[in-house]
Amino acid sequence: MIVRNVDVAVLGAGPAGMAAALAAARGGADTVLIERESHLGGILKQCVHDGFGLVRFGEKLSGPEYAGRFVRMVREAGLAVLTSTFVAEACRDGDESILMLVDRRGVTELHAKAVVLATGCRERSARQVMIQGTRPAGVMTAGAAQYYVNVLGYLPTTRCVILGSGDIGLIMARRLTLEGAEVLGVFEAKSIPSGLSRNIAQCLDDFGIELHLSRTVTRIFGDDRVEAVETAAVDEKMRPVAGTEERLSCDGVILSVGLIPENEVAEALDVPIDPATRGPLMDQNGQTQVLGVFVCGNASHVNDLVDYVSESGERAGAAAAAFVAGRRTRRLLPVIADSTVLLYAVPQFVDMDAPESGAVVYFRSREELGVTVVQVTAGGETVARHRYQHLRPPEMERLEIDLSRIPFDITFLNIGTESVAVAEVKS
Amino acid sequence: MRKLTCIVCPSGCSINVNQDVDPWSIVGNLCPRGIDFARKELTNPTRTVCSTARTSFATVRRLPVRTRGEVPLASVRSVMSEISRLIVDREARTGDTLIEDVVGTGVAVVATADLADLMEEEDCDGRPICSGD
Ligand SMILES: Cc1cc2nc3c(=O)[nH]c(=O)nc-3n(C[C@H](O)[C@H](O)[C@H](O)COP(=O)(O)OP(=O)(O)OC[C@H]3O[C@@H](n4cnc5c(N)ncnc54)[C@H](O)[C@@H]3O)c2cc1C
Ligand code: SF4
Numbered sequence: 240m241i242v243r244n245v246d247v248a249v250l251g252a253g254p255a256g257m258a259a260a261l262a263a264a265r266g267g268a269d270t271v272l273i274e275r276e277s278h279l280g281g282i283l284k285q286c287v288h289d290g291f292g293l294v295r296f297g298e299k300l301s302g303p304e305y306a307g308r309f310v311r312m313v314r315e316a317g318l319a320v321l322t323s324t325f326v327a328e329a330c331r332d333g334d335e336s337i338l339m340l341v342d343r344r345g346v347t348e349l350h351a352k353a354v355v356l357a358t359g360c361r362e363r364s365a366r367q368v369m370i371q372g373t374r375p376a377g378v379m380t381a382g383a384a385q386y387y388v389n390v391l392g393y394l395p396t397t398r399c400v401i402l403g404s405g406d407i408g409l410i411m412a413r414r415l416t417l418e419g420a421e422v423l424g425v426f427e428a429k430s431i432p433s434g435l436s437r438n439i440a441q442c443l444d445d446f447g448i449e450l451h452l453s454r455t456v457t458r459i460f461g462d463d464r465v466e467a468v469e470t471a472a473v474d475e476k477m478r479p480v481a482g483t484e485e486r487l488s489c490d491g492v493i494l495s496v497g498l499i500p501e502n503e504v505a506e507a508l509d510v511p512i513d514p515a516t517r518g519p520l521m522d523q524n525g526q527t528q529v530l531g532v533f534v535c536g537n538a539s540h541v542n543d544l545v546d547y548v549s550e551s552g553e554r555a556g557a558a559a560a561a562f563v564a565g566r567r568t569r570r571l572l573p574v575i576a577d578s579t580v581l582l583y584a585v586p587q588f589v590d591m592d593a594p595e596s597g598a599v600v601y602f603r604s605r606e607e608l609g610v611t612v613v614q615v616t617a618g619g620e621t622v623a624r625h626r627y628q629h630l631r632p633p634e635m636e637r638l639e640i641d642l643s644r645i646p647f648d649i650t651f652l653n654i655g656t657e658s659v660a661v662a663e664v665k666s
Numbered sequence: 667m668r669k670l671t672c673i674v675c676p677s678g679c680s681i682n683v684n685q686d687v688d689p690w691s692i693v694g695n696l697c698p699r700g701i702d703f704a705r706k707e708l709t710n711p712t713r714t715v716c717s718t719a720r721t722s723f724a725t726v727r728r729l730p731v732r733t734r735g736e737v738p739l740a741s742v743r744s745v746m747s748e749i750s751r752l753i754v755d756r757e758a759r760t761g762d763t764l765i766e767d768v769v770g771t772g773v774a775v776v777a778t779a780d781l782a783d784l785m786e787e788e789d790c791d792g793r794p795i796c797s798g799d
Contacts, residue, residue, distance in 0.1 A: 278784070287730040287778065288716045293675055301716050303730045303779035307760050310783070389718055392728040417717065417746050436678035440671035441713065445739065544676060628696055634676070 241347045245271050246563040248338055248351035249556070250326055250504060253281020254545050255536020256357030257309040258552030259559070260318055263355065266560025271349070272318055273340065275325040279313065280306035281359055282382070283545065285389045288410055290437075294546035305545060329354075329507040334531060336508055353531045353559040356505050356519075357552060360498040360537035368402070368496050372458040377465035381407040381495040384415070394418055396491025400468055401425040402456045404432040404439075406543065406633075408495020413442035415493075422448050423487050428455040428473050431607060433497070433633050435543065456492060457484065465490050498541045508532050515576075515583040516540035522571060522590040523598035524558030525551060530567065533559050540585050540601070543635050547601065554596065561593075568592050572645070574615075577655030580605055582632060584654045594642040600654060601637055604630035612657040615640050617649040624657065670707055672700045683708060712736035715745045716778070719764060722755040726784040729754050729777055731764060737771040744769045757782045 247263040249256045252274035260272040278284060283291070286302030293299060296308070313320065321340065328339040336354045340347040362380040377396060379387075385407065387395040397420050401408045404427040412422045425443060430453050432439055443450055451470070457479050458469035472483035500518040502510070510519045510527045518539040519527040525535045535555035536548040558566075570591040576584035584602035600615065600623075607630070614624035615638065623640040630636065638654075645652070672679045677696055681704050684691040692704045706712065714736050718728035731752075737745055745768050752764060758777040765775040 284779075287718055287732075289714050289732060290676070299714065301730060301732055301778040304760060307779060307783075389730070390728060392718065392720060417715075417742070435676060436671045436680065437673040437676065440678070441673045444671075445713070445742075628677075628679075634678075 240345070242350065243347055244350045245269055246351070247271070247353045247355060247556070247559045248273060248336070248349055249355040249357055250338075251281065251357035251359055251536075251538070252276075252279040252313075252320070252322070253357060253359050253536060253548075254283060254306060254309060255359070255538070255548045255552040255555075256281070256355070257306075257313050258549040259355045259357055259533075259535055259556035261309075261312055261316055262553045262556030263353075263560045264316055264318055264556075266557050266564070268353070268560040268563045270318060270556075270560075272313065272320045273324050273326060273338075274320070274322045277323050279310045279320065279322065285382075285385050286410075287389045288414070291545050294544065295549060302545075309549070326504055329504045331508055331529070336532060338504075352563045353533065354508070355525070355552075355555050355559050356502075356510075356532065356534040356538050357536050357555075358501040358504060358538045360500050360541055362407070362494070363497045363499060364494065368494065370402075370456055370459055372460060373462065375459065375461040375463055375465050377461070377490050378459060378492045379494065381405065381411045381493050384411050384491075384493050388414055388418060394420060396420055396489070396493070398423065398489045399491030399493055400456060400470070400487060400489055401493045401495060403427060403494060403496035404429075404434050404450060404452075405495035405497060406434040406438050408493060409434045409438040409442040411493055411495070412448050413446060416446045416448065420491075422446075423489055424449045424451055426451050426454050426456055426470055428453065428477055430475075431632070434495075435633050436631075454483075455479070459492060460486075465492055468492060498537065500538050500540060502538060505532070505534065505538070510534075513583075513587055515578075516585060518585075520587045521585070522569065522588045522593075523554070523586045524590065524593060524596060525555030525586075526558055526562070526569070526590065530569075531559075531562055533562075540583070542601075543633065547635070547637065550599070554599075558593065558596070566593070572649060573651045574600065575651055575653050576602065577653065578605075580608075580656050581654065589640070589642065589645075589652065591642060591645065598640045598642055599637055600640060601635050602654065603632050603635050605632065607631050608656075613638060613654065614657050616653045616655075617645045620644075620646065622652070668708060670704055672703045674699045674703050711739040713739050713742055715742055715749070717746060717749050719749055719752045719754050719775075721781065722753055723781070723785060726781060729758060729781050729784070730779045731775050732778050733768060733771075734763075734774045734776050737768065737773050741769055741771055745771070745775075749775060754781065757785075
């Protein structure tokens with residue numbers, strides 16, 4: 240077996256991994272970018288719709304265009320890239336991480352001083368949602384449908400329902416409609432949609448596709464192939480309401496019921512996971528509780544804007560290079576999110592020994608709120624605050640903290656809403 | 667009163683337009699682009715169409731494409747059918763024009779990925795670190 244050493248190994252070549260590898264190399268580290276697929280770009284390769292890159296490039300790019308810009312930068316920088324290479328196993332060895340890389344030629348044991356996990360997220364599948372009935376062909380995740388249509392050029396359904404109102408499902412409602420399939424409706428068990436308002440407008444309203452809130456798919460019929468579904472209204476406790484059942488004949492059920500950070504390698508490296516985000520606990524530069532192991536992009540928590548994914552990759556890559564160059568100490572302050580108003584806030588810690596990088600806190604609100612001031616406090620002092628026109632759970636918000644304003648004797652930070660300014664929930 | 671969702675950026679502002687007054691009263695937008703959007707949406711709504719085109723290359727079945735600019739919302743379906751008749755038979759690059767003027771809208775359809783890149787066999791970019799020995 241071949242044994243190799245490297246300063247920084249970046250796992251996954253989506254937008255997060257490409258940004259991280261570029262930043263680590265720029266920071267002087269001997270870096271390698273590892274990707275299990277044959278091409279760089281990650282999930283963006285199949286996201287042919289536009290809307291990517293408004294923050295970073297000031298343009299509405301399609302997914303492949305956004306990815307293409309980073310692929311070009313990776314080539315121009317002459318980065319070492321391993322494609323069609325899978326990280327089969329990982330473990331810690333002293334201060335280093337050992338990754339078992341498998342490719343066509345065999346197995347390589349890679350010893351890395353620092354690892355950046357940029358493995359993205361996966362979709363919740365049919366197994367994770369409770370639907371009665373059979374599991375015939377035609378039940379698929381929105382991402383799988385996206386791959387069939389956009390990469391393979393094959394229409395996996397002619398008449399379907401979409402279960403869940405996540406963004407990928409909304410995007411696929413439009414895409415399938417444009418390709419000639421009939422989308423009978425989007426069914427969301429919750430009373431508020433989980434996708435962005437703009438996607439409801441441009442993917443559903445434009446095509447007269449109905450969004451049914453507080454309604455779900457309760458049964459799937461069909462032996463080999465989906466033949467019909469039963470939908471029903473649900474109450475606040477998500478229980479189907481008797482007498483509201485309706486049967487719709489269709490040959491496809493597209494699931495868009497959420498994304499979960501992909502963390503198999505993180506777990507193999509003994510990285511503690513936050514139950515709120517399902518990603519590793521980390522500081523503002525993505526460093527996890529295991530020194531030298533960093534995380535970024537959708538592996539750290541599910542982002543809705545790729546621009547922020549790239550930003551997190553850059554921070555993690557630069558910090559990994561600094562770690563390799565000798566930065567070993569941290570002084571971590573926990574960032575405690577007020578869970579009555581916030582679904583979560585990341586990072587879960589700020590490292591006060593890395594003040595030069597500042598800190599960006601991302602958060603999601605638990606409910607839809609009108610004008611709201613969100614603030615970060617240290618002891619009694621406000622160290623960051625911003626007024627938001629509205630907060631909605633599907634929209635991740637961003638707040639910058641100037642770490643130099645945090646008094647030295649502080650042991651934790653709080654993030655929450657400024658109580659006087661909390662506006663009532665919009666109806 | 668018309669209620670619109672601005673689709674210009676991810677904030678997705680909810681905009682209320684009162685067309686009974688002159689000039690229209692437009693409220694709810696967080697930035698000026700929302701005003702332009704609302705005016706256009708109520709007079710001549712337009713959209714960018716993103717799709718894929720067939721290719722004549724066996725290993726890459728589809729090439730991502732989009733309209734370079736926005737086309738009238740009402741012509742989205744006919745833009746789609748013209749794209750579905752297209753077969754890309756050359757190694758188009760990102761930004762290359764594939765249809766000059768799609769269904770008379772004056773807008774071009776362009777490639778949004780490099781076909782040659784999609785065809786490329788694995789491992790030929792970068793410098794593989796574990797080859798050779
Ligand atoms: C189906 C789907 C559709 C989406 N659509 C949108 C959208 O329209 N707009 C939007 O803003 N966001 C979308 N997202 C969210 C999207 O994931 C992010 O915008 C962004 O692409 C995340 O970047 P990333 O680099 O973190 O992850 P990814 O782009 O997912 O990249 C992760 C990479 O890691 C590789 N990898 C994983 N595990 C290993 C391993 N063990 N060894 C080697 N390589 C590995 C994967 O092959 C992949 O290339 C979508 C997500 C999914 C799942
Ligand atoms: S009004 Fe401005 S901020 Fe609001 S969605 Fe439109 S472009 Fe975005």
